[in-house]
Amino acid sequence: MRFIPVTCEEQVEMLARVGVTSADDLFSHVPEAARLSRPLALPAPVGEVDLAAHVSALAGRNVDAGRVVSFLGGGCYDHYVPAIVDAVVSKPAFFTAYTPYQPEVSQGTLQAIYEYQSMICQLTGMDVSNASMYDGATAFAEAALMASRVTKRHRVVVSGAVHPEWRETLATYVEAGVLEVTTVPSVAGVSDADAVASAVGDDVAAVMVTSPTFYGTLEDLAGLGVCAHDAGALLVVGTNPILLGVMEPPSVYGADIVVAEGQPLGSPMSFGGPGLGVFACRQQHIRQMPGRVAGRTTDVDGRTGFVLTFSTREQHIRREKATSNICSNHALNALAAGVYLAAVGREGLAGIGEACVAKARYLADALVATGRFAHAFDAPFAHEFTLRYHGDVADMQRSLLGRGFLAGLDLGRFSASDAGLVLFAVTEKRTRPQLDAFVEEVSAL
Amino acid sequence: MSTTDPVREPLTGTLIFERGALESRCVEAPVLDVPPVSLGEVLGGQARTAPPVLPHVTEVEIARHYEHLASANFGVDSGFYPLGSCTMKYNPKVDEWACRLPGFAGIHPYQAEETVQGALELMWGLQEALAEVSGLTAVTLQPAAGAHGELTGLLAIRAYHTANGDPRRRVLVPDSAHGTNPATVAMCGYEVAQVPSDGRGGVDLEALTRLLDTDVAAIMLTNPNTLGLFDENILAITEAVHAVGALAYCDGANLNAILGKSRPGDAGFDVMHINLHKTFGTPHGGGGPGAGPVAVTEALAAYLPGPVVVRDDVGAFTLRTPERSIGRVRSFLGNFGILVRAYTYIRALGGSGLTAVAEQAVLSANYVKELMRDSAWDIAYDRTCMHEFVLSGGRLRKETGVRTLDVAKRLLDHGVHPPTVYFPLIVDEALMIEPTETEGKATLDGFAAVLRAIAEEALADPGLLQSAPYTTPVRRLDEAGAVKSPDLAWRPRGDVDA
Numbered sequence: 001m002r003f004i005p006v007t008c009e010e011q012v013e014m015l016a017r018v019g020v021t022s023a024d025d026l027f028s029h030v031p032e033a034a035r036l037s038r039p040l041a042l043p044a045p046v047g048e049v050d051l052a053a054h055v056s057a058l059a060g061r062n063v064d065a066g067r068v069v070s071f072l073g074g075g076c077y078d079h080y081v082p083a084i085v086d087a088v089v090s091k092p093a094f095f096t097a098y099t100p101y102q103p104e105v106s107q108g109t110l111q112a113i114y115e116y117q118s119m120i121c122q123l124t125g126m127d128v129s130n131a132s133m134y135d136g137a138t139a140f141a142e143a144a145l146m147a148s149r150v151t152k153r154h155r156v157v158v159s160g161a162v163h164p165e166w167r168e169t170l171a172t173y174v175e176a177g178v179l180e181v182t183t184v185p186s187v188a189g190v191s192d193a194d195a196v197a198s199a200v201g202d203d204v205a206a207v208m209v210t211s212p213t214f215y216g217t218l219e220d221l222a223g224l225g226v227c228a229h230d231a232g233a234l235l236v237v238g239t240n241p242i243l244l245g246v247m248e249p250p251s252v253y254g255a256d257i258v259v260a261e262g263q264p265l266g267s268p269m270s271f272g273g274p275g276l277g278v279f280a281c282r283q284q285h286i287r288q289m290p291g292r293v294a295g296r297t298t299d300v301d302g303r304t305g306f307v308l309t310f311s312t313r314e315q316h317i318r319r320e321k322a323t324s325n326i327c328s329n330h331a332l333n334a335l336a337a338g339v340y341l342a343a344v345g346r347e348g349l350a351g352i353g354e355a356c357v358a359k360a361r362y363l364a365d366a367l368v369a370t371g372r373f374a375h376a377f378d379a380p381f382a383h384e385f386t387l388r389y390h391g392d393v394a395d396m397q398r399s400l401l402g403r404g405f406l407a408g409l410d411l412g413r414f415s416a417s418d419a420g421l422v423l424f425a426v427t428e429k430r431t432r433p434q435l436d437a438f439v440e441e442v443s444a445l
Numbered sequence: 446m447s448t449t450d451p452v453r454e455p456l457t458g459t460l461i462f463e464r465g466a467l468e469s470r471c472v473e474a475p476v477l478d479v480p481p482v483s484l485g486e487v488l489g490g491q492a493r494t495a496p497p498v499l500p501h502v503t504e505v506e507i508a509r510h511y512e513h514l515a516s517a518n519f520g521v522d523s524g525f526y527p528l529g530s531c532t533m534k535y536n537p538k539v540d541e542w543a544c545r546l547p548g549f550a551g552i553h554p555y556q557a558e559e560t561v562q563g564a565l566e567l568m569w570g571l572q573e574a575l576a577e578v579s580g581l582t583a584v585t586l587q588p589a590a591g592a593h594g595e596l597t598g599l600l601a602i603r604a605y606h607t608a609n610g611d612p613r614r615r616v617l618v619p620d621s622a623h624g625t626n627p628a629t630v631a632m633c634g635y636e637v638a639q640v641p642s643d644g645r646g647g648v649d650l651e652a653l654t655r656l657l658d659t660d661v662a663a664i665m666l667t668n669p670n671t672l673g674l675f676d677e678n679i680l681a682i683t684e685a686v687h688a689v690g691a692l693a694y695c696d697g698a699n700l701n702a703i704l705g706k707s708r709p710g711d712a713g714f715d716v717m718h719i720n721l722h723k724t725f726g727t728p729h730g731g732g733g734p735g736a737g738p739v740a741v742t743e744a745l746a747a748y749l750p751g752p753v754v755v756r757d758d759v760g761a762f763t764l765r766t767p768e769r770s771i772g773r774v775r776s777f778l779g780n781f782g783i784l785v786r787a788y789t790y791i792r793a794l795g796g797s798g799l800t801a802v803a804e805q806a807v808l809s810a811n812y813v814k815e816l817m818r819d820s821a822w823d824i825a826y827d828r829t830c831m832h833e834f835v836l837s838g839g840r841l842r843k844e845t846g847v848r849t850l851d852v853a854k855r856l857l858d859h860g861v862h863p864p865t866v867y868f869p870l871i872v873d874e875a876l877m878i879e880p881t882e883t884e885g886k887a888t889l890d891g892f893a894a895v896l897r898a899i900a901e902e903a904l905a906d907p908g909l910l911q912s913a914p915y916t917t918p919v920r921r922l923d924e925a926g927a928v929k930s931p932d933l934a935w936r937p938r939g940d941v942d943a
Contacts, residue, residue: 023804040796059548061563096520108518176634272554272777274734304458325628331732351474380489
């Protein structure tokens with residue numbers, strides 16, 4: 001068998017030792033009605049050569065970012081991934097290991113997590129980062145639950161400018177009635193500060209926003225922070241970590257919990273998953289933080305070493321009283337993020353952020369200049385921006401796909417009130433010739 | 446052991462921040478080919494004033510740093526990894542190759558469906574295969590992990606009861622359950638009621654009957670359970686649960702044992718999650734990412750999170766959100782990179798190969814169990830096991846003072862990853878052993894011999910074990926100190942590192 005190294009002869013020996021004549025005998029105590037009396041109705045085994053051809057054919061039926069010029073964003077981005085990143089995450093000692101429950105033989109994973117946590121603290125300005133969570137959306141939902149535990153309050157105020165899938169995930173997580181969510185519609189692509197202020201009260205655990213918003217705009221985090229803190233609520237901020245080389249960290253504006261989708265830091269788009277749930281908070285709240293966390297300590301010989309720590313918060317100890325049911329993290333994506341940030345360093349991260357912002361600005365100006373688009377909002381933006389298209393968005397996108405462009409994200413698919421709006425993301429990978437060619441095609445529409 | 450060689454440094458301990466020099470660079474930003482902008486201006490006064498402190502290193506330093514870290518790690522490719530209930534089987538390399546194909550790794554979740562037909566077909570094929578293996582009807586691939594699948598499944602159960610105008614308060618969880626089960630129950634706003642195990646390691650039917658009433662929403666059952674035993678009363682259990690209008694949730698952590706042999710749907714389960722990183726060979730990644738798809742009966746299909754992939758009349762694949770969906774449990778479509786690996790694995794083995802996996806996994810566990818008969822350990826619940834079995838080190842501890850933890854640490858010196866220890870909670874000094882099907886007989890024989898040798902060491906010199914390990918990159922770590930003086934992130938030392 002393909003991945004079974006036991007030989008037929010050995011199998012016979014093993015059966016004899018166990019005292020049965022066939023492996024099937026070992027299932028004889030399974031009740032008849034619960035036994036499958038026919039072969040599985042699945043395709044026959046396929047050898048590796050044919051398998052590779054089949055899988056390649058499936059992959060070939062997708063239009064990937066290498067074959068078109070993409071301006072799609074909305075939480076998943078086509079950034080450059082340095083070659084060293086995959087060289088590291090492809091090491092079997094990293095990817096075939098389990099959760100580091102035996103620290104003596106897991107120092108590689110544990111130190112990598114500690115370094116990742118350190119880098120996230122540097123980027124966000126927060127005191128503590130956990131070892132990561134599933135993705136930005138689930139980290140956002142977990143932040144609401146944590147804020148509720150910290151404040152012992154049971155309502156959160158969420159900006160309508162937050163990614164709709166993050167808001168939907170939050171709604172699902174609290175569906176059981178553990179938390180009430182008040183969503184405040186956005187105005188002009190950002191949070192409506194007055195509406196947030198009037199929605200906040202002494203029953204509110206957190207004001208929850210992202211900056212950049214789903215529309216790419218930047219929030220007035222300072223004002224929202226004051227609004228939250230005046231009511232005794234926490235400020236939860238979703239951010240984009242790849243921009244934190246050029247943007248002020250959320251800590252500057254008083255954020256109590258910072259979450260993010262960390263995919264831009266060295267993970268491929270991969271159809272949206274696996275991503276990386278970044279989660280960071282203040283030291284004083286660590287016992288309410290969800291997820292695992294690595295700490296530095298020493299061994300019996302005085303050598304520096306790393307362990308999973310503060311685990312009395314977690315499900316394997318606390319069971320139904322745990323801070324979350326999560327019992328994993330996206331360790332491999334966190335490893336990728338650590339390698340990515342080491343590879344680009346402070347200067348590279350700032351340069352990449354600056355390139356994204358400058359190219360986004362260049363494209364936005366040029367698209368508006370064609371007369372086919374207009375700015376939807378006045379708020380400042382970083383590497384993503386929303387334009388209103390004067391025409392049928394679906395037609396425009398179909399036509400430009402034929403010319404080799406993924407022409408942004410049609411926001412009408414998320415909300416009828418956003419029909420006609422298109423969200424463009426511009427990464428450092430887009431070149432001026434690509435931007436100019438795109439603008440030319442738009443002009444020719 | 447420690448070395449005095451000046452060139453060779455310890456594998457770990459030196460942080461990436463402490464390597465390189467301020468002038469060191471690896472990957473630089475591309476040359477700006479558009480007009481530069483004033484960040485202060487375009488970012489509305491939110492441009493960063495104090496830059497983050499990140500490592501300054503060259504590529505060679507990164508390569509060597511992580512190679513050192515990797516060599517201080519133990520993975521399935523390093524050696525035997527009989528970690529009970531975690532199914533640390535071999536992760537085929539072709540799966541790693543497949544998920545990195547540009548047509549999979551380079552696609553965006555918001556692309557038009559006609560530009561991702563291959564990806565959707567793969568997801569649809571995986572949904573179908575998981576439905577067949579589980580004996581259930583509908584599948585969502587969204588959940589990112591087993592615990593995430595539990596949340597999804599239990600919320601679907603909750604939505605089902607609510608839609609029937611019959612909200613319920615309680616979920617039953619056996620005392621042998623994994624900690625995620627009660628934690629998930631609490632997250633879903635239910636109360637936990639614990640069901641004791643009977644003398645044979647299964648659910649205590651009498652106790653179950655006493656606990657069942659119309660306030661019970663569901664039972665969450667791992668079958669085969671965490672003792673590695675298939676519950677012989679499974680049909681009676683699911684029948685009793687259904688009789689009070691409750692649903693049966695199967696924690697699919699141990700599905701590897703029954704592939705092609707028994708289907709949870711046929712045993713009366715209504716919902717189950719499937720750990721692709723256990724049963725379907727996708728790597729554990731040092732803690733994740735995995736994937737925890739959820740399969741349900743027809744009656745629950747409408748409640749699954751959206752979107753799911755459907756095939757239309759002309760063979761095209763589209764995304765649909767089920768009618769009464771509980772909503773999203775995450776962004777986008779699921780851990781697609783993991784789904785590609787699992788699909789590739791399933792196609793490689795086919796139906797017959799998957800069945801062979803279960804047969805060998807179960808044979809290997811029973812074989813090691815026999816090898817451990819009449820040893821310093823007692824076999825907890827001594828009957829035919831499935832893919833794993835549990836030893837109790839209670840007698841060894843009483844006789845020598847050596848705990849299961851010490852045995853685990855001594856195994857590290859023998860190049861074996863220890864089994865799961867102190868779980869399930871109902872076995873004294875538990876050692877839970879899952880060999881998996883991907884280990885040869887010689888490895889299994891060697892493992893049993895090592896355990897027996899360790900037992901002799903325990904009798905001769907308990908202190909030897911109590912101070913183990915000796916040969917690992919670091920030895921026992923001060924976990925209490927890690928909590929007492931938390932050091933959870935490196936901080937720059939003023940001007941030196943900035």
